[in-house]
Structures are given as C-alpha cells and as structure tokens.
Amino acid sequence: MQKINYIAVILVVCLLGSCHKLDLAPVGVISDENVFSNANAVKAYMADIYANLPIEDFVYEPNQGFMAGNGGRWQCFYHTDAIDGEMVGPFGGTGDAAQGFGFWPYDKIRVINVLISKLPSYASNFTADQVNEWLGEAYFCRAYTYFALVKRYGGVPIVRTVIDPNASAASLLVPRDKEEDVYNFIASDFDSAYALMKDPGNSVPQGTASKYAAPAYKSRAMLYAGTIARYGSANYVDGDARAKGFVGIPAADANTFFQAAYDAAKLVEGHFTLYTGGYPDKQQNYVDLFLKPNNEDIFLRQYTQSDPNTGGPTPDNGGPHSWDATMTCRIMTADGLSRAYPSEDFVERFGALPIVNPDGTPTRFSNRADLMQGLEPRLLATVYFPGAVLRGIPFDVQRGIYKTFTGSAAQELQNNLTSPNDVQNGANINLWLGDINAVVNGLDVIGRAGVSTNGDDLTRTGFYVRKYVDYNKAASSCGLYQSTQSYIDMRYAEVLLNRAEAAMELGGAALADALSDINQIRDRAGAPPATAGMTIDTVRNERCKELAFEHQYWWDIRRWRTADQVLNNRNMYAMLPYYITSENKYIFLKQLEPFKRTYNFQKNWYYEPLPGGELGKNSHLFPNNPGY
C-alpha cells in the first residue's frame, strides 16, 4: 500500500508540472484585423512605411543603399556628392557607385498597397479625416518610392495592387512600364495625397508627410521628367529600351512636365518660408537652418539616441547617425574620421578665391582665417575654411612649410612641389611636406586638422563640410552613432529652386517669377541679387550652391544630361595653405587634390542597369537599359 502511495505521489507531481496544450501562439504576433482596427497599430504600420522610405539621408551610400543598423550608420562620408566631385573622398571615382546597388523595393510598395487596399474596409473604426490622412500619407510614400525607382532605372513595372501569392506564375511576370508613364503615375499619387490630406495649419508633424509635402515633391519629380524630356532627347545611348519608351521621354512632353512642376511648386507657396530666424547674422542663420527645427522644413527624417532597433537584428533608420564624427576631423570629435572633403571646384561656384595677386604671386595672409573675409555667408556656413573654429578648436589646416617663397603660384605648381618631405635631410630644402607628427624647428609641418596624404582621415582639399555639423555639441558627444540632428529631405528653398528652374525652362512670362524665386534664395544666403538677364545656368548654379551636400547634385547632372561632360576625365582641385617661415605668412595654392582621383561618367550610366537577379526571374523585364 505504501508503495502505491509513493507511486501516486510521484505521478501527481509529474503530472502537475506537465499537461500543457499544444496550441501555443508565438509571442509578439498581431493579427491582420488588429492592425487596421486600432489607431496605434495603424500608426505602427505607418512607422514601418516611413522606416523603409528610401530617403537619401546621412547614412545613404550610393553604392550600398539605405544603411540600417550600425554596420553602415557610421560611414556618412560615402556620400553621393563624393562620386560627383562636389566632395572628394572615399570613392576611387564616379564608377564606384554609378551603377547603383540593385534597388528594387517592391516589397515595401506592397506594404503600402496593402494599406491602401485594406484600410478603407476598416474605416468605421476611425474618423473619416483620420482615414484620409493615412491614405494620403500612403499615396505620398508610394509616389516617393516610385520616384526613387524611376530616377535610377527609368521605366519600371507599376504595381498598384496587392499581388495574390497564389496567382499563376505567368501573371507574376509583370512587364516594365514606360518612363513617362511612371512619372505620370507618381504625379497622380502625389495629387491623391494632396487631395486626401487635411491642411495642417501651423502644426506640421515632423517625420511624416503632410498635405503640402505632396506638391513639394511633385515639383521635384515633374522637374526631373521635364529635363529628361528636354535634354535626354539630345544626349542618350540608343537601345531597345529607349525605342520602347522604357527609358527616355519624348521632347514634346517637356513643357507639360515643367508646367506641372511649376504649378505644384506654386501650390506650396504661403505654407512654408525660408528660415531667417537667425538674422541679422546670415552666416549663423544659414548654419542654424540645418540644426534648428523651423518653418522651412517640409519633410524630415528624425533620429533618436534611444532607438531600440539600431543595433538589433532588424535595424531601422531611427537610430543616431555619425555626421558629426565623420565630417570634421578627429581633434574636434571623439571618434571616427572624416573621409570626404568639399572640392575647390565646388567652392569656386561662389567665385574664385582671392589667393593670387594680379602679378601672379600668391597673396600673403597673416592668418589663415583672413581668407574668409568678404566671402558669401552661405559658403562659409556650408564649408569650413582653413582657420575656421569649431568647438573652440581652429582648423589649423596646412599642407607644408616653405622656408622662403619666391615667384608665382603657377610656377611653383609647375615645379610640381617636388621638395622631399624629409625634415632630417639637408639644410637646403625649401619645402617640407609631412605627416601629422612631423615638426620642423618647433613648427608643425601640417596642422592637426591636415592636410595629409598619409591615409584618408584628414582633409585633402583644405576644406571640411560644415552643413549639418552641430557646433553646439561637446567633442566627447561627437563619436560614432551619437548624432541625432534631423535630415531635411525637402525644404522650401528647393521648392523655390524647382519653381525657378521650371519657370526658366518654360520661359516667357514665367521668367520674372524665376528671378524673384532666385533672389529670395540669394537674399537669405547673403549673396548679391541676380539680374534680369540670368540664364538657366544661373538657376542651376544657384541650385548647386544652395543644395550642396544634400544628395542633389548627382541626380541633377544626370537629369540635365551634363554628367558626361562635367565628369570627363576630371580631376578635382584643392586649395592648400602653406606657411612661409621667412615671412611669417600664409599662402594658398590651388592644386590638384593630392590623391589625384579621376572622375569619369559613361553615358550609359544615365540609367542604372536593372538588377540582374530580377532579370533572371522575370523575362518580361527585358530589354535591359541601353549599354548593359
């Protein structure tokens, strides 16, 4: 009997600890119904869409794509403008990134299509305004994503519906649409977004689309279509894809698109203004434009230190970036290194620098900083010049030391600056070039901020990027993954530039409007006003100056079809300071950047090749773009 008791007790214990049901649901799964029935869940759904929106922000790399997670979030110097010569830096040349990275975000488009098709049937759970706002945002994001596709590939398949996974294999082989049709589709989606969303008044949510963001982006997209129609009809590589309209837009349609761009830009007027909150100091005002939330911002991507996903298995784009650490040099920051530097070619868009006297000799400066006197405030707010100060530390940029300097700059450059950099050898050396630790007679041969050819980490052009660099932060907070300033993807200045360019292209009565648009920009920049005789080049140059380092120039020279001329065996220039000991003065020499990288653009790169793997899966995507 006792035995039975033992057994019974033990069996009861065993069974108590057991008897679990097999129907266990995994933790953290939300059902389809719940996602569209609850406002917070739809918000989360929208957050996913925004997280994946192809915004070319601080961490976008033209050869790698949209970098989520810590692996890519520190290499901000792999910047689009480092392949087109606005900056020189980590790329060996334009070809390193000109053919893209196989961008094909139809999975993200599907996520948007699901919302557009499903949300209406759950509309009773919300107010009509709320539903329309979300649908409007969805149309905005869809147009945004297709624009990211069309500017790379030309015509791509337009998928408007949620494709059934059980559909026949043949019906999954969606063919390409014409480039023009894609632009028209984008326009209609932006129009839908505009129509659906409510006027936000003064409260514009940051990090999401709003009613007037739609026409702002429409003006950008239509301007692209217009210029491709006009200039792509003159400068192209021929091929099947072009013959079938998959790439290229008939020239006859140019004005229709320019008019659409102009009209869209005009629609935005009155809802945003150029930032002038920092007046009267126009330089400081322009610096703060990129660091302080203001009413010029139309669409932002924001970042936070406390994004839980940044380092996780499914990283997103909300975590901190590394702009501060990777745009200026180590002495002003806590970690990381700079690798991309504004070229002298870019700086000269604002006019030649006064570094050579009329007689050809280099101008002598008592201080490096003196060069900055009288330059355009916007330039000084965009680029750190030698002698500028950040966080109390000057950019003591210097390429080397001359004992004495005689003759002209041109002569010296012809001599190829041949003096060896050895500080130990011989007394007859006139020029010392050296590494960061080299000292000659107690003087640093180069400053702690560069210029160096020993590695990539100090400027090689004499300049550093200033736009977006947060001067308010302590150096110790400027390590990798510590920057959280927002990326401004669309600001009112661009809308004005889109409007001016469209107006110039339309000509006639619109020209006056173009002039006034440009002069609003120039006034805020602290630049002298343009005059009535301005040309399309004036407008384009203004665009390059205003939108420098904002991932625009690369796309602009492609749509203008000028890239193959602008980047034709091109070397970029530097403006390098030297110290002359005998005179205790500085001079600046304009010379080739010391790495002598060459930039070339092949005409077939006006379109990227369709992703190879997709061609293998869908024969209807052929023909590939010309030249591939």
Next chain:
Amino acid sequence: MKKLNFFGRAAWLSAILCLILLRPLSAQKTEGGGPSPFKGKITNDKGEPLAGASVRHKNSNKGITTDTYGEFTISAKPGDIIVISFIGYAEVSHVVAGGENIHVTMKPVSGANLNDVIVVGYGTQKKANVLGAVSVVKAEDLVVTKNESVVNMLSGKVPGLRIQQMSSEPGSFNTQFDIRGFGSAINDASGNVTGNPTPPLIIIDGVPRGSGDLARMDPSEIDNVSVLKDASAAIYGVKAANGVILVTTKRGGRNANGKFNITYSVNQSWQQFLDVPDPVNAVQYMELWNENAQRNFGNNVTGTAPKAYSDSTIALYASGKLHSTNWMKAITRPLAPETQHNLNMSGGNDKVNYFFDLGYLTQGSLFKTNSINYNRWNFRSNVNVNITKGLRGAALVSGYTDTKNAPNSAVWTIFKYAENLVPTDQPYANNNPKYPSLEPDNANPVVMTNSDIVGQNIYKNKNFQGQLNLEYDIPGITGLMAKAMYNYGYSVADNTIVNKSFNLYTYDQGTQTYNATLVHSPSTVQRQYYTNTNTLMQLSLNYRHQFGGAHNVTGLVLYEEGYNTGDNFQAQESFSLGLPYLFAGNAGDANYRTVGQDKNGLVNLVTRSVVGRLDYDYRGRYLAEFSFREDASSKFSPLKRWGFFPAGLIGWRLSNEPFMESLIAPNVLTNLKIRASYGLLGDDQALNYQWISGYNYPGPGAVINGSYVSGVNALGVPNLALTWMQSKTFNAGVDFDLFNGLIGGSFDYFIRKRTGIPFFPTAQLPGTSGIQVSQANLNGDKTNGIELVLTHHHIIRKVSYTISGNLGVSRIKHGYFEETRAASQYDQYKNSLTDRYSNIWWGYLYGGQFSSYSQIYGYNINTGAGNQSVVPGDYYYQDINHDGVIDAKDQVPIATRDLPIVNFGLTLGASWNNFDISVLLQGATDYHVQFAEQLAAPLQYQRSALIEFMNRWHTADPNANMFDPNTVWVSGNYPTTGSPAADGSKAVQNATYMRIKTLEIGYALPKKLLGKIGIQNIRIYINSYNLATLTGMKYSDPEHPGQVNNNQDWNISQGGYLYPLNRTFSAGAAVSF
C-alpha cells in the same frame, strides 16, 4: 484528423506491445517445478558492488541484471550454469550447487568487452547487441585530456565527431562540432553558407540540453558519453537528424563496509598561446612602408615619391635612441594560470547509494591585465534509493554557476589593433603611464584590455537541474517495469555591461602639455536578464524477457512531454556613480535609458512524444530492432503538427553461428557482426512559427515628432505546409574482435539524404510581386562517408598497452537547390548548386612568382592593367580558359571550405607498474583555410604588418628603383610590399594537421606507503594539451579560423582576430581516501 491518425498508430503499436507483454504470464506457468530462486551478489575486486551486471543461464540465455547493490535473484536448479558478465570484467561461470547465496568477485579486464553495456536512446544495450553506429567514450578516456570544455575533451576520441576549437578565450566555449557533417549550415540563395553548423542533439541524463551545458559540465561527473550517429538516433525523432550525444553521469556504488570513497583532485595548468601573430618593429615597419610608397604605381609615374621615412629616422630606432612598440607584447603575457579542483564522494549502503561531485574551475587569460577571466562551480548529487522491494527511486540534482569577466571592448578588436598599430606609436603619451595615448579609432590595446578604464562586462550563468526517477517492477510479469521521470531545469543568464568613457592623450612637445580627448562616451550600464525553464516528464513501460531459451525480446513504450518557456529583459542607464547597478544611473540622462526585450529569447513551446522500441534477437545471432517516435510540437502548424519517425536496424552475428565457430575457433574470431540500419529523422531547428499570419511587433520603426514609434511588419505569407526537414539515414557496418580483444575494430559506411530543407522560395519569384514569403521545404542534400576504428590491446610482461585509431570521412553534396534561372551556360557552371558538392571554394590556380623583369616582359597573359605594374616577386595565376587575360572566368574549384572532410584520432596508452602514459594524436585533412586581413597582407588599413611579411621580394638596395629592369632583387616568400596579396590557391592553404592533443604521464604512489596514512590512492601526473602540432601551415594554428564565406556569419572568424587557441602544461594529483 492528423491527431486521429496518430492515436490510431499509437494504439496499434501499443496493442502489439501489449500482446508481447502479456505472453510471459502464460509462459511462466508452463515452465513450473524444478528451479527455485537463489540469490547472489556481485562485487569487483575492490569489493564494490556491480550494478547492472548481467546474470544468465548459460544455455538458455535467459537472464536478468543486478540491482544497484550488485544483487540478483534468479531461478535455477542445482547443476545449472549461470554466466555473469559485466562491462570491463572477465566473464564468470558459476555452477549452482543449490540453496546457497553466492558472492561472485569479478576481475577487470582491459580492452574491448562485448558485454559492455552501452547507453543508447532511452535505454542500454550490450555492446554485442548494438546494431547502430554508436560510439562510446568512457570517463577515464575523457578526463585524460585536460580542458575547460568537455567538448574539447572529446576531440579525436569519437570517429565521425568533427570538432574544431575556434578559440581558447576563457568563458567563450567557442568550439564548433557536428556528427558526420550532419549539422552543416544551410546555404543561402547564392550558395553561401549562412549561420553556424547545428550541433547534434545533446541529452544529459535523459534531458535535452544545450551544447553550452555540455561544454560546462565538470568532467569528473561524467560516467560515459554515447554518440548515436545513424538511425539509432531516430528514437529522438524530430530533433535527431544531426545525431545525438548522450551523456550519463556517475552513480554511487555500494561499499562493502558502507563507507564513502572520497577523491580529491587538483589540476594546475599554465596556458600559452599556440600561435599569436608577431608584429614588426619600427625599423621593419618603416622599411615596408617606404617600399609600399615606392611600389605605389601612381607615385612612380610622377617619379617624385619621397620616402616617408628617411634613413636618419630609421637610424633613430635602429640605434635604440627611440623605442619601437610591440603592441602584442604590450598586452599579452607568456603564461596564464588555469586551475581545477574537484571533490567526489561516492558510496552507500543497501538502501541508499550516493554520488556527490563538487568542481571548481578558474581560468585566466593571456592578457597582462587578466581582464578576461572565467570561473565556474559545478555540483551534482545523485542519490539512488531502494524504497521497497521492486520500487526504486533516484534523485539527480545538479547545477553550475559561472562568471566570465571581460573588458568592454570586443576581443577581436583588441587583437586587430595589437596586430596593426604602428610600432612607432607609444602606448602612453610622452611615455607617461598616466596618459594612455590616442591611437587611430581610439583603439589603444593597452587601454582596451583594462576593464578599470573601459568598463567591465560580467556574464553570469546559473543552471539548475533536478530530476526524480521512479522504477517499479510490476509484480506478476517478470521483466516488466514501469518508469516515471520528471525533470525540472532552470537557467539564468545575468549580464552586466558597463561602458565607461575615458580620456586618451596626445602630448604637445612645444607646449609640454597633454591634450585629453574623451572617448567611449557616454558611460552606460546595461543589465540583461534571461531566464529559461524546461520541464520534462517521461512515463514508460519497459520489458525484457527471453522466450523459449532463444528468443530475447526487449520492449519499450514511453510517453514524453516537455515544456520550455523563456523570458528576458534588459535595461540601460547612464553610468554615473561608478556602480554597476541601474539605480546608480543619473535619472537626468534619460537619453541613454533604454528598456528592451529580446524577442528571440521569448519562448513558449510544448512538445509531446510517444516513443517505442522493440529489440529481438535469436540466440544472439540474428538481431533486429524497430523503433519509432511520434513527435508533436507547438512550433508546427496544426496541419503538420505530428510527425512519425520510424527506424529499423538488423544485424547478424556470424561469430555466434555454429558453422562459423567450427570454421574459425572462437578464440581467434571472438566477434564478427554485420549490421545495417535505416531510419527517418527530423530537424526542426530552422522553423519559426512561419505558419502564422499577421504582423510582427515591434519591428523596425521611425522617429515621428521626435519620439520613436515601433513599426509592425508583416510576417510574410504563411506556409501552413512548412514542416521539419526530413533526413533518411542508412548505415551499414561491421564489428570484429580477434584473439579475445587483442585486435578489434569496426567499419561503417553511411548515406544521409535530407529533403525539405527550409528555404525562402525567392529565387524564382519576381521581386515585383513584393510578396514576403515564408520558408518552404525546398532543398535537399546528401551526405556520405565512412568511419573506421581499429584497436589493439596487449600485455607484455608488466607492460599493458592499448592503441586505438579512428578515422571519419564525410562529404556533403547538394540535392535539389532552388535557384534563379542561370543567365548563361557559364553562370550555370559557376553558380548552380543543384547536385553539386557543397562547401566548394572557387579561386584562381596559382602559377608562381615572377622572378625577373625579363620573365614579366615575356609574359603574354594580362594579369591586369597590361602587366604595367607588375614587379618581380608578384604572383601569377593560371589562365584556365586561355583567353590571355586573368579574370573571374579563370576561377575554378580549388578546395573545400569549413570543417575538415577527414578527421582522425590515435590514442596510445600504456602502463607499467605504477606508471602510466597516454597520448592522443588528433588531426584532420582535406581541410583548408584562408587568412584574412592582417595575416593576408602587410600594412592593412595603412597601418603596420606582421613579421612574416619581412620575408618578401625586395630590392637588394632599399634605395634602388624597383621599376628599373637592372635593379637587383632578393627573393622571398611574399611579393614586395604593396603588391597584390595572395589569391586563389595561393591564399587558400592546406590546413592538414596532426597534433599531440594530449600527453599525460602519471605515477601512482605505492599502496604500501599510503595504507599507513589512511589513503587509498594517490596518483600524480603531468599533462599537456595541444603540446605540438605537425602541419604545413605557417603563421597560424590550423584550427584558428581565417576568412569566412561571403554572407557567412562573420562572427565565426571575426576577421581572423579571434582569441587564439592555447597550449597548456599541467600538473595534478588525485587523492582517494
């Protein structure tokens, strides 16, 4: 519907078993009369009872086993001969005189013993009767290797168990292992291996556990390890496809005088690195740097490349005026200690047997700061109780707790920077130890290895296992026993991660000031807490009986239910008061406050299984076994919830055939058995609730209005049909023993086919559909290979010795592989995987090194850029397609990647009087590695180099122009600095190796001396782990991982910067009281 099927099948099988179980009732009645029960007791030569010894009638083979006290009761009549046998002891025959209780003392024998009892799935079998490919490692063979990880101790001892130790970093237990290559990682769409190999299923005392638990066991608590490699593992069903390792812990024995045996042992080791890269000194660095600058072709064109370091600068270091830094020596020390203590108690009486184990391990690191260190406590208490007659219970309680301390710097970065920082830099600014110097990337290894500066990470694990067993001999049916088992397991991982900000300095000679720069900020403390609870319940009926004196039947039906639940959370605060606790954070620094949960650590899983096995043998000649398992898991969709995994094994013991005995005398051919097995096994590890539709939360999100909003993301189109991959295993083998164990061996051949390997079917689905797919059971593969074991045991005079060699070969081939249609025939040749061998390494075939400019000028194959920049010493490769250009089309398969294809081990043991020696040689071939980063080329990241790159082609006069055809060159292993690094078959090295894994020499103090002071035994020994390695590899240990495949988990090799392997020298002693 499916459930019904299951119950139908289970009922059907139970019915058969019941029929078998019921038979003996009637059988017993018919025997009647004559025999009467008599009792016996069996002990070994030390008087310790032998539990589980086999007692049988000589002619009928009808037998039983002894209980935990070594006692038995058997029916016999006078004149009957009963045969008693037990693992490792000589068989004893006893003629029953009648009416007496006998006491048999068995004498141990060495060498193979066919009566050894081997642990197999849910039971034990006599070695002679084992039909599967099962290998066993006994405790004494295990512990001869001294290491902190039990997995490493198994290396070279089991044929087919492939073990690669990746690192000896204390507390990392970074060893990859699999059985016969079965756990090989799954290839992704590009054919790249993704993820790590899956280890086999590990069962410790009947409970599924993790490979980390196995590694962390105290070796002295292990009694034996069984490795099931074929269909014999099928009894573990859906988790068995990669084989099973069964670990059984020690049980207490009964002492004649009821006394405890107490053994204390200590092992003191000194570790040293097997191979640690050696950086160049400043003079060498500057020489290479200047050479590199000259080699840079762009500089040559302008003809103006100045030397970065002048002769006079070099002279400053050469003369010793300035000191060069060896960063590796700055942070490492030649020897680091490792100590193990162990206390064992075992003993008991008629009622209770007891085994108690307490172990302690502490391991230091080879960093000067010892900032990585590890310690572990293990305990185990195994109690067996005879509750009443026929009712036995056992309580097994065990646990471990360990702590790994590490600095808040990734170990691989420490090695990376120690290898590549330039030797002209100094660890301290102005050589003042108060001011660590600022180095590139803020990476100063002297600081990185100092937890006081960078912050200390503490990783703690606690694991508890409690198990209750009950066995009941069901009265009335001889041989029928009911068993119940319940195990409760609980584990905790409790981590503290402190990130401290600190200053690095530069010294300004001019102003004589130190410029501080604050890095590694902000200071934060993070706590992570993971818990996991596992319960396992088993109820079973076991039956063993002999019918008609010839038909031996063993049966088992078992019901098992497991429940696994895991939870975790983590939180981070700013680290402001210097205390590693959350409360001490500054509440104002909310910016760095995070709270989170690792969704992968949230587990909620139920499994249910019904297991059955039936063994049959006829007079030990014809053997057959059938097993099945019906597995259900909440992981699977209701459509695919239950899986049935049958296996069949057959064998023929020719040596027991009378005709064979007449042909070859049994003392010549002691044993000859041929056997075969076939079974279906499953593998569910890749599955992850992909049959559920809906949305995952939280997913990647966005910052909206300044605050973070988590996203939801669709789980993908559910695949309700997704199920475990199926693995069909065939094994054929032969076992033989000659001259009573003088020579023995076995040979196995196996084929394992997998189908339904889960894979995302995106390769043929156009991206425009945007459909996020779930995995589907798409791909297949096939693994085959052989295993061979040969043993020789002999005693010559007083010297007893054993030689045992084993060899395992395994190769994997893809079956169907879902892939995108190839764009060309070449693409098909190059990239298609279907029906191809896996783990293929593509590359150029090495041609040689250019030895002169005349050779270069005469070379009409373009190696790139028209050979304009080629200099003597550069490598050239074969133009396979003869198109005059070396490009990707010249790549061919050159080697196999990952774990070695051929693994072998050789154990040599000998004893003479009180001395004993054992040697374990372990090695592998058909094994290749490629170096990465610093080991692949000098001046990586424009920093320093390793010493081997001094042996290179260079101009005899360092100032000579290397592009001048008249320049005199000195040849070397490597091309000149700045030339392209090795590629293809030059870079992929044959890593074949054989090493002395273990060498132990022991001496047992004479018992005469010890008896007087009350000590039974003292054995002292010296031992070495990884004493010497024979390999063609240079500059790295062959097991140290180099470069991984593209897309393969980078962490496998961490850029080649893993903490190196170690060699240890140990001395130890064991004292028994």
